[in-house]
Amino acid sequence: MAAEALTDAILSVDLPKAGLLSIVGARIIGRLDLSAREIPKVIRFRGCYFDDEVDLKYTDARSISFALSSISRLNLAATSIHGNLLLDEADIRDGVTLYGGSLSGSLSCKGAKIACRDWYALDASLCNIGGALLCGENFHAEGGVSIARAHVGGDVNFNSAQLTGHKNRPALSGQDTKIDGQINLSYSSSSGGVDLRDSRIGGNVECVETVLRNKAKVTLDASGARISGRLDAARIDADGGIILRACEVDALTMAAGRIHNDGGGAVELSDIQTGRSIDLRNVNILGHVTLVDGNVGRDLILSGARLKGGRSNVSVYAEGLSTRGGIYLTRSFESSGGLDFDNARIGGSFYGTKAIVRTNGGTALSLRGTVIGGDLELQSANLTGDITGRACDVGRAVILDQIEVASRKPPALNLPGLKVGSDFSASKAVIDGGISLAGASISGEASFIESEVKGIGDLPSLSLDRGELKGQLSFAHAKLHGQIRLHGAHIHAVLSFDNTVLTCPRKKKGEEIVALIMRHMIVDESVYAQFAEIGGAMDLIDARVGAWRDVKDAWPEVIAVVGFKYNAITGSPKVTIKDRLEWCNRNKPSFALQPFEQLAQVCRASGNEEDARKIGIEMQRLLRNHNKSEIRKLVTVPWSFTLRVLIGYGYKPWRIVVPFVIFAIIGTIIFSTLHADGHITTVPGPRKLDFNSFRYTVDLLFPVALLGQRGNFVVDSVAAWFSFFFTVTGWFLTYIFIAGLAGIFKRA
Template structure:
């Protein structure tokens, strides 16, 4: 343990200030001399050994009665490694604009609020640590550790299985682990929010797998650089959060992954830029089985790669003209309503009825044929009271399905489409019935049929006879009373009977859909 006589002048000043929680500021006030990036050149007058900081935090100097001990140091070069692994620290640590020679080790430690702002640190190891308060690294530059006992990748900020009763504050920080993990926080449990707002830069993957974030994750204006050509920029698989805000210029050069994530309120990408992996392979956004209440995907520009929403469930979907790339995986994607923000309009504009063709084109960006996206969109329109639009969507579903059928089935499909619109265009069936009625009336009126039996009977009426053939239910007494010696007219009668069954059924189905909403 260091004795007081062995301490340098700045170390003695820190020793004396610690019991009262006074700040020791070694900055000169000259901007050129106080640049943290040049901290390696600071001399003995601004150097404090990490061993002294460890000693004070572990109770080397008796706390003065009536004061709260706190280590507050600014503008110092910290030599040696600050190794507090497994320690139980009852004093807050506040370091500002400091330059660390070596990494900070808090593995399994229990500490009070930890503040290292505006500083340069070659890695922070805090796996399984417990922080009673905030972990504040705002405006700091944290580089990757050379190695980590928990993974084979280099890591700059390690918070796996840590517990933080306050918030994690990284706004304005730069966390750098090119080719590795900028932030490794799988299993992190928090009570406050995780803030990485404007100016935050991460080089390497940000991993929050299974993290518990009841205070939310905020990355407004942040920039994330994936670790490699096919890398993931942000991984939130199975995370649980109240809200996730990736908006206002948030930029991800790599995949944003939210597989199985559960967000109890908002998930927003409003004004974000999703560039995806640099090599163009892999999804830009992978949100398989994600759950959220309000999902805002009103991006600043279209994603560079596919968006995968298979099995995701949201209550409200917001999108705009920039939301969707050429490939969108929508099988199993469920939503209660869609709100479209047009160009020049603010988000929240309810989707208009003339957007059905655009919505169908959106569904067809999904590879292959899947009926669920069509059924989901039709259900959305029905709930909004737009039954005609719902039928248009279901008709588009049948036309898409037809492409997957054998040649004979496709031919039959084309016939159904042209004659009755697969039953979703009852008015078209009515048009065909009128045309066939006119055809039959003119054809049968040109000649006189033979009566079936002798005796008096209803006189022949071409219009009534044609209607009797076309209407499959009941009878008007004409079809059974007359027959045609002319084979051509007899085959026309058979043809009208066939079409009558098909078209009348289509009309009844259409009327039923109108009167009874599905």
């Protein structure tokens, strides 16, 4: 049938208004031109073959069907159809144009095959479709489909469709489209990308098991879209990026999907707004995931996911992310690239149990300024790269038990200014690169029991400078290689180093290694410094503790204790006061009295006056011998020895009795012999007293003694020298005794 004859027939056939004209199995030769006409009838072509274009532009028609027909080109631009347009199983060789058209019913292209070399295979841009757009059931569009800025009153269905875009045009263009129902792309295959930017979708977006191919480019772009339902892309297979920037959606899932975009970002979710969770569990992603400034109504789930940052050393960028629920990186989550959650606000907990993160020398997990309402749990996680979180705030506990962290960039666990609402636990952890908790505030306990921590080079294994713990801090049975810094920290309970091994790297000969720094630290209760081994000095300068309990065998060679204050001190095995004095003497290289004064004060407070006196004596001995020139020591050393022996520098003045007795015995013997030899005779006169050598000696030794011996006997030159010696000795011993009682020799 010639096209012109068919045109005349359609327009001239006398049928009632709204009647039906059905043409089946015809071959139409030539161009069928019905443009700018009014066709009040329902036209149905079924199984027809059109050699040339069918032109219906600007036409006003009722329902039209080209089912099972073959058409060169179908032009329906600006056409108004009061009913449906059916292209089911049609074969259209050079495209369908519905640009600016209007359908009160639905557009159905089920099973159709449409191709176009130079434009979209199906162009329904700016079209108003009152019903549904049905392009499923193995629909093929070689050249892509455009519904940009269109309005679809029902659903859009591309289920099981195959869409191919040409010349940088997307396979499906739906930019700024309004769809009152849902859009279904499940089980479909697209090459060239799907563009839903700024679209408005009243239902769900279904992309279950969808295959998207647009290598190194964007496969799905729904930036700025508003989706009233969920976006379900479970088991999606995408070669290229997915962008949902500033998208609003009720929920998002890409569970068990595969998304590869080695050229850049694989999943872009910046500024996304969701009412419920984002579910990326078990997803396989090559290229980074971006969630910057996103807002998630519930949880972010990445459990079991496999992420590889591609050319970037970061797998997840989530700076400024906000979630009402938690973040889940559990069930063997694995990432080849770091995770950046800086300044995120997480309403629930951050779970990373058994997570594996590998970086090429970068940061494995970044939590700078992050606020976590629940727990931070990385139990049994394995990270190559540091964990950094300056000023991170955790509402409940930090659980890092059995974690393994290795970083070439120290410290491996870098959490200065950390705030924890409950406990901090890193028991049985292995951390290669050191720990920094400087300025941290922990409301509960902190535990590093049985952990192994290694600092890099001269850097500390752990730093808690100016930190505060409401509970205890325990390093029991831990092994640490590198300095422990607790400068200015405040522990409100117990500090325990029970069976701790603390070693430090060797330094040059003559350089002092300081293994433990507790300078200006405050511990309200006991410090159990019961190290199994400590390979360096301890700095306890100006520290204050409730009690100090240590092990003698683990004392380092140098213990700086100037200003160190404690209420009690004990040691094991039994530590004598002599041992404790030797402990005080390890305050090198400087000398100070304060450690001895503190020890004596504690002894007095416990009622042990004897040990307090021993401490005072040792303190005075050291004070007199310290920092004197060799010439002065010729005088000061003997004098100090004399004071220590005679009166214990005034702490034991009764010792003076011993020399008095000794000299009395010696004098008794000497003067008895001198009297017998006639060197001592009685003073001439009426009174004759018997000579008693003991009383005579005592009368000489004690300046205040009035025993009537010295004035009643005369001595010759030999005995006079002995009398002079014992008189001077008596005065000297008496002076020493009185001065000792007065505390003159107790130097401050």
